Amino acid sequence: xxxxxxxxxxxxxxxxxxxxxxxxxxxxxxxxxxxxxxxxxxxxxxxxxxxxxxxxxxxxxxxxxxxxxxxxxxxxxxxxxxxxxxxxxxxxxxxxxxxxxxxxxxxxxxxxxxxxxxxxxxxxxxxxxxxxxxxxxxxxxxxxxxxxxxxxxxxxxxxxxxxxxxxxxxxxxxxxxxxxxxxxxxxxxxxxxxxxxxxxxxxxxxxxxxxxxxxxxxxxxxxxxxxxxxxxxxxxxxxxxxxxxxxxxxxxxxxxxxxxxxxxxxxxxxxxxxxxxxxxxxxxxxxxxxxxxxxxxxxxxxxxxxxxxxxxxxxxxxxxxxxxxxxxxxxxxxxxxxxxxxxxxxxxxxxxxxxxxxxxxxxxxxxxxxxxxx
Numbered sequence: 001x002x003x004x005x006x007x008x009x010x011x012x013x014x015x016x017x018x019x020x021x022x023x024x025x026x027x028x029x030x031x032x033x034x035x036x037x038x039x040x041x042x043x044x045x046x047x048x049x050x051x052x053x054x055x056x057x058x059x060x061x062x063x064x065x066x067x068x069x070x071x072x073x074x075x076x077x078x079x080x081x082x083x084x085x086x087x088x089x090x091x092x093x094x095x096x097x098x099x100x101x102x103x104x105x106x107x108x109x110x111x112x113x114x115x116x117x118x119x120x121x122x123x124x125x126x127x128x129x130x131x132x133x134x135x136x137x138x139x140x141x142x143x144x145x146x147x148x149x150x151x152x153x154x155x156x157x158x159x160x161x162x163x164x165x166x167x168x169x170x171x172x173x174x175x176x177x178x179x180x181x182x183x184x185x186x187x188x189x190x191x192x193x194x195x196x197x198x199x200x201x202x203x204x205x206x207x208x209x210x211x212x213x214x215x216x217x218x219x220x221x222x223x224x225x226x227x228x229x230x231x232x233x234x235x236x237x238x239x240x241x242x243x244x245x246x247x248x249x250x251x252x253x254x255x256x257x258x259x260x261x262x263x264x265x266x267x268x269x270x271x272x273x274x275x276x277x278x279x280x281x282x283x284x285x286x287x288x289x290x291x292x293x294x295x296x297x298x299x300x301x302x303x304x305x306x307x308x309x310x311x312x313x314x315x316x317x318x319x320x321x322x323x324x325x326x327x328x329x330x331x332x333x334x335x336x337x338x339x340x341x342x343x344x345x346x347x348x349x350x351x352x353x354x355x356x357x358x359x360x361x362x363x364x365x366x367x368x369x370x371x372x373x374x
Contacts, residue, residue, distance in 0.1 A: 025049070026058070026080030029144025032127025033070075033104055034093035039063045040104070042070030043128045045135070045143045048080055057142045059135050061128055067107045084113040088148035090120050090165070091127040091184070094197070094204060102172060102202035109169055116166035119151050122197040122204060124185040139190045147191060151182060154193060158226035158259075159210065161217060172202060175347045176333025180216070183207055198327035200351075206325035208318065215315040216322075218279060219263050219330050226259035227286075234290070236306050240299035243291045253289040254307065258368075267335045274358045275332060281311070284369045300367055308365040319359050328354055 026046035034041040043061040062073035075082050090108060092101050108114055123130045134143035154160040161167075163181045171179040179199045184191055195209040196216075208216065214228050232252045234241070241252075264278040285294075285303075293299040322329060332354065337345040 024081060026078050026082045027086040028082055028084050029057075029086055029088045029142055030091065030131060030147065031084075031087065031089075031108075032091040032093070032123065032131050033067070033096055033101075034126045034128055035096050035099070036063060039065060040067060040070055041126075041128060042067060042074065043131050044074055044082070045131055046078070046080070046082055047086070047142060047144075057135070059131060067104050084111060085115075086144075087114050087118050088144040089151070090118060091123045091130060091147075092120070092181075093123050093125070093127040094183075095126070097122050097197065097199075097204040100202045105165070105168065105172075105202070109165055114165070116169075117164050119148060120163050120165055120168050121147065121151070121182045121184050124183060124194060130184065130186050130191065133186045134191060137186075137189050143191070147184070150191060150193065154182075158217070158223050160193070160196070160213075161221055172199075174331065174334060175345065176328070176335070176337045176350065177331030178328045180329045198322065198325055198329055200326045200328075205327050206321070208321070212314075212318045212321070215311070215318045216329055218261055218281075218311075218315070219265065219277065222263060223259045223261045223281075226261070227255070227257035228259065230254045230256060230307055230310055232303075232306050232310055237290070237292065237303060240293040240296060240302060241290045242293055249289070252292075254285060254303070255287040256283045256307075257286045259283040265330075265332075265335055267332075267339045268360075270336060270339050272356060272358055273332075273336055273353055275335065275360070277315075277359060277361045279311075279315075279361070279363045281308075281363060281365045282368055283365065285367050304365045304367055308363045311363045311365070312361045315361050315363070316359065319361075323355060323357060326351065326354070332357060 026048055028044050028046045030045040032043040041061065041063050043059060045057055045059050048056045048058065060074045060077045062070050062077060064070040064073055105120070131143050134140040134146070140146045151160060151163065155162045160182055161180060168179050168181065171177050178201065181197050182193050183195045183197045185194045195207050196213045197204045198206045198208060217223070232254060234250055234252050237252055259281060261279060261281045266276045268274045268276050333350045336350060
């Protein structure tokens, strides 16, 4: 291709691209939605580029009947043109989320400026309140980037499932699995993750604390570098406790890290339905609250067995909680649909069957190392 053609193409393409000087834009990093007086209340945090004020963020709130109407009013209240290309997180107030949020999320997913890797979260207080408090906080200079970093480091640390817009939509449109999103709150002048919100379709129906969510992740997304603290009955380990550090305590506390797992879920009886769940866990014992005989192979076998039994008990409790809420975050419906066939699967029928689902759980634990060894 000769130089003339290159020049012509450059001129044509330059004329097609709308120029957006950074100094004239408001870069939206966080959006929040609530209901107020029968209308949608939208709040945004946006960043204004200013070399003299590197942390120059502002907040705008407006009321409208639709999310697009909210954005139009937000633009009227901003001296900068608001753009969503840097959106990091969308937050939905818990009360709003209990009524269903797919229409708002679907609009977000259709916005060409918004990336599908933006995070979603549910807020314990109103999303507006959470964002307002973050603006006043000395610890949170920009709620969007702060939340993005907070969620990212917990996803990378195997404490959360990745709550991207893409993954929410994928779970929502999967007929045999319900979405999960992190539940955030504002405490002690900062934003914290309190647990996870469980959905039935697009409506929040309950929540799990972080300790319980560990077991959801154990089935849904095998661990690669996880950690957890387990509470075990002392009487089952007493034989191998050399000297007791706390004679009053009835429990032994064990900290596990470098946790890796593999999970196999099988639908054994589609009429009940009944599931067999096999989990293999390999981990390192980082710390134990008693002077345990870690040099004794029999003592290690005993604590592996007790840890496995305790995990089985807790996992069963979590599965029963999810059933009571009517939420299927694991996707047992997908295993059922694969067995009966896509044409025979009914989402409404599955909701009824799920309430009677039975689970047989077996967790095998292998402790590879004890003590801090890097």
